[in-house]
Amino acid sequence: MKITTTATLGFPRMGPNRELKFALEKHWKGSLSEVDLIKVSEDVETMGWKLQKEAGIDLITVGDMYLYDCVLFWIESLGIVPHRFENLAAGTTRMFSMARGVDGAEALSMKKWITSNYHYMVPEFDKSSKIAPDFSSFISSVERGVGVLGAECAIPVVLGPVSICFFARIVDDALTTHELIALLIPVYKTLLQKVADLGVKEIQIHEPAIVLEEVGLIASLKTVYPAILPKGPKINFVTAMDDVGKANYDWLISESNGLNILSMDFTRGNTLGLIEKRGFPSSKMLGAGLVDARNVWKVDPGKVLPLTDKLKSLGIEFRVQPSTSLQYTPWDLDREMQLDNHPAAQVLSFAKQKLDELVLLAQAISGEKSALDTHTAAWTTFHSAHTGSTLTKERIKHLKETDFRRPEPYKQRRPKQLVGVPLLPTTTIGSFPQTSEIRRLRWEWKKGRLTNEAYERAMDQHIAYCIGIQEAIGIDILVHGEPERTDMVEFFGQQMEGILFSEHGWVQSFGSRCVRPPIIWSDIQRPKAMTVREFKVAQDLTSKPVKGMLTGPITILNWSFPRVDVSRKEQAYQLALAIRDEVADLESAGCKVIQVDEPALREGMPLRTAQKEEYLTWSVDAFRLATAVAASETQIHTHMCYCEFNDCMEAIDRLDTDVNSIENARSDNATLEAFQRVGYEKGFGPGLYDIHSPVVPPIDIMYEKLSSFLKVLDVEHTVVNPDCGLKTRGWPETILALKHMVAAAHNVRRNLGIETQ
Ligand code: MET
Numbered sequence: 001m002k003i004t005t006t007a008t009l010g011f012p013r014m015g016p017n018r019e020l021k022f023a024l025e026k027h028w029k030g031s032l033s034e035v036d037l038i039k040v041s042e043d044v045e046t047m048g049w050k051l052q053k054e055a056g057i058d059l060i061t062v063g064d065m066y067l068y069d070c071v072l073f074w075i076e077s078l079g080i081v082p083h084r085f086e087n088l089a090a091g092t093t094r095m096f097s098m099a100r101g102v103d104g105a106e107a108l109s110m111k112k113w114i115t116s117n118y119h120y121m122v123p124e125f126d127k128s129s130k131i132a133p134d135f136s137s138f139i140s141s142v143e144r145g146v147g148v149l150g151a152e153c154a155i156p157v158v159l160g161p162v163s164i165c166f167f168a169r170i171v172d173d174a175l176t177t178h179e180l181i182a183l184l185i186p187v188y189k190t191l192l193q194k195v196a197d198l199g200v201k202e203i204q205i206h207e208p209a210i211v212l213e214e215v216g217l218i219a220s221l222k223t224v225y226p227a228i229l230p231k232g233p234k235i236n237f238v239t240a241m242d243d244v245g246k247a248n249y250d251w252l253i254s255e256s257n258g259l260n261i262l263s264m265d266f267t268r269g270n271t272l273g274l275i276e277k278r279g280f281p282s283s284k285m286l287g288a289g290l291v292d293a294r295n296v297w298k299v300d301p302g303k304v305l306p307l308t309d310k311l312k313s314l315g316i317e318f319r320v321q322p323s324t325s326l327q328y329t330p331w332d333l334d335r336e337m338q339l340d341n342h343p344a345a346q347v348l349s350f351a352k353q354k355l356d357e358l359v360l361l362a363q364a365i366s367g368e369k370s371a372l373d374t375h376t377a378a379w380t381t382f383h384s385a386h387t388g389s390t391l392t393k394e395r396i397k398h399l400k401e402t403d404f405r406r407p408e409p410y411k412q413r414r415p416k417q418l419v420g421v422p423l424l425p426t427t428t429i430g431s432f433p434q435t436s437e438i439r440r441l442r443w444e445w446k447k448g449r450l451t452n453e454a455y456e457r458a459m460d461q462h463i464a465y466c467i468g469i470q471e472a473i474g475i476d477i478l479v480h481g482e483p484e485r486t487d488m489v490e491f492f493g494q495q496m497e498g499i500l501f502s503e504h505g506w507v508q509s510f511g512s513r514c515v516r517p518p519i520i521w522s523d524i525q526r527p528k529a530m531t532v533r534e535f536k537v538a539q540d541l542t543s544k545p546v547k548g549m550l551t552g553p554i555t556i557l558n559w560s561f562p563r564v565d566v567s568r569k570e571q572a573y574q575l576a577l578a579i580r581d582e583v584a585d586l587e588s589a590g591c592k593v594i595q596v597d598e599p600a601l602r603e604g605m606p607l608r609t610a611q612k613e614e615y616l617t618w619s620v621d622a623f624r625l626a627t628a629v630a631a632s633e634t635q636i637h638t639h640m641c642y643c644e645f646n647d648c649m650e651a652i653d654r655l656d657t658d659v660n661s662i663e664n665a666r667s668d669n670a671t672l673e674a675f676q677r678v679g680y681e682k683g684f685g686p687g688l689y690d691i692h693s694p695v696v697p698p699i700d701i702m703y704e705k706l707s708s709f710l711k712v713l714d715v716e717h718t719v720v721n722p723d724c725g726l727k728t729r730g731w732p733e734t735i736l737a738l739k740h741m742v743a744a745a746h747n748v749r750r751n752l753g754i755e756t757q
């Protein structure tokens with residue numbers, strides 16, 4: 001019997017030991033040549049191919065080993081270069097310059113990839129931009145893949161033109177989307193023909209934007225696709241992260257669009273519903289994204305087999321795939337020896353294991369009924385062995401409406417807060433530079449080479465240093481600097497029960513940055529205070545208010561691998577109770593201002609309107625549950641960054657924070673104006689400068705920027721801060737930038753007569 005075909009849509013790019021990350025960072029420092037960097041990336045790519053081949057995957061992607069980011073790679077290959085980078089020669093150096101910025105030229109904007117914590121670079125098209133393609137790097141990487149895997153197995157991946165258009169930021173009305181499409185059509189036609197000429201049997205065109213509900217999307221698809229498809233290879237049109245919605249689905253299944261395989265996500269949204277209602281043509285094949293590529297749990301046969309039975313009963317020809325690229329999962333579970341005796345270990349699966357699952361699933365579908373028996377057994381044992389926390393469940397059951405509400409509304413509580421702190425107070429977002437010394441200390445402590453006491457003493461010195469620097473610069477609301485935190489989610493997760501950690505489970509966040517998402521596996525409990533000691537150390541050193549720093553429940557949830565046996569809402573509430581207890585403990589320790597960061601609130605938002613509302617309701621409620629315990633006198637801040645705010649502003653307002661510090665430095669004041677339009681009347685701290693760039697803006701630029709904020713915002717409600725935490729920066733530029741920020745605030749205050757000397 002023919003076994004159902006298996007295919008992948010991409011594999012983790014950083015390598016089992018983050019080889020690419022370290023090579024990139026060396027290259028940027030100048031100690032690794034471009035040739036050697038590419039050698040590292042090719043070695044990692046070959047490792048991934050080998051694993052896929054050995055697991056028995058039939059169709060494996062090639063041409064998708066991007067050094068920094070997929071969209072950035074295509075920006076560079078298409079030669080879409082904004083004016084400020086015009087003088088740079090095409091190639092890897094220009095690509096990195098656009099991603100990271102160079103002196104005098106700000107980096108391209110960065111955005112979170114559809115509903116995930118991966119960030120892509122935003123294509124920018126201004127009046128001097130054109131399309132100046134050079135596909136040689138892409139073509140040679142496809143050739144390499146074909147050489148290693150063979151033309152039967154190697155499937156090139158191309159990022160589709162419609163997504164390029166819909167991701168692009170068009171500056172100064174340089175052209176319309178329609179005109180950009182018209183420019184891209186001949187370029188893509190040539191590109192796809194070149195790929196076809198390599199003799200591959202299939203091409204994957206990834207059009208991630210198709211799951212977005214954007215006006216004009218279908219019209220663009222209809223214009224583009226008939227005009228670009230080559231003769232020869234089959235075309236696999238790949239979407240992910242949600243279902244594609246009715247209208248896009250109808251276009252996808254139309255007989256005349258030239259697409260042969262439609263790859264869709266069956267782990268999010270309701271793809272099956274669309275198929276059942278609207279049919280699936282016998283002329284096309286379905287690429288069924290059945291294995292969740294965004295979570296670390298094993299396939300549950302009890303859930304997936306009924307689905308594949310349904311597809312079979314509908315007479316649909318399908319193949320088995322992950323729901324999207326496996327880049328969102330860590331490389332290999334087998335390396336996590338420390339988890340060997342953990343009850344959850346038997347139901348976990350990372351990228352390498354998911355390859356085996358694809359093959360087992362294909363076998364089960366093809367009639368080998370017992371192929372997934374060990375999976376069924378593992379889930380049964382796991383469920384019967386773990387019961388969770390009765391205490392947490394009880395607390396959630398007894399929540400009251402008042403638990404979600406501050407004692408007084410903003411207007412009444414605001415005057416009671418931070419009395420004596422000047423107008424336009426200056427502050428930072430929390431973290432200060434994480435030097436190699438800090439990382440070494442944490443490492444030595446983790447390895448047991450440093451006692452708890454010695455470690456705490458060393459951390460306290462760093463806290464003292466941060467306080468001293470902020471006092472010297474004249475910042476008004478201080479922070480302790482977060483030296484003890486590797487990562488804003490991991491730090492909290494490690495102190496909660498119900499969350500487990502991998503040792504090597506890194507996934508790429510952006511560029512060379514990787515995160516190790518916690519794995520929520522059981523009910524959450526906070527056995528003891530998590531941040532109070534460091535807060536006290538800091539507050540004891542200064543008479544200025546020190547801001548308590550917490551990560552919010554939604555961000556912890558969205559940046560973790562969540563459980564699949566209870567709802568996300570339930571998990572968010574459980575996390576909220578843990579943070580609520582921390583807010584109460586900080587307050588009892590004398591903390592007057594507490595920031596609860598929610599940078600991931602927006603990215604967890606589903607794409608379809610009906611589900612959006614539901615998500616925003618419970619996520620905002622979870623945040624309120626975490627913070628509403630604070631007295632009126634305690635000022636609650638939040639911080640959000642690198643996301644669209646436009647479509648969730650009412651929800652942000654409903655968070656009911658006293659100050660919202662948002663990233664704003666890389667965009668114009670459109671975000672502020674939008675907040676103004678919805679009548680946002682609470683405290684606001686728009687980022688005054690971009691912390692991702694090593695370039696320090698001079699005082700007058702910051703002055704101008706702050707003054708421009710005040711054209712839209714009230715002085716009484718405005719807070720002055722950078723656009724995100726400073727942990728990725730070095731000390732010299734941090735000090736200089738903060739000095740400029742404080743000077744700019746003084747100048748504006750003087751100008752307004754708030755301050756006299
Ligand atoms: C990604 S948001 C970061 C917020 C955190 N408090 C920090 O300063 O690093």
Ligand SMILES: [Zn+2]
Pocket residue numbers: 429599639640641663723724725
């Ligand atoms: Zn941030």
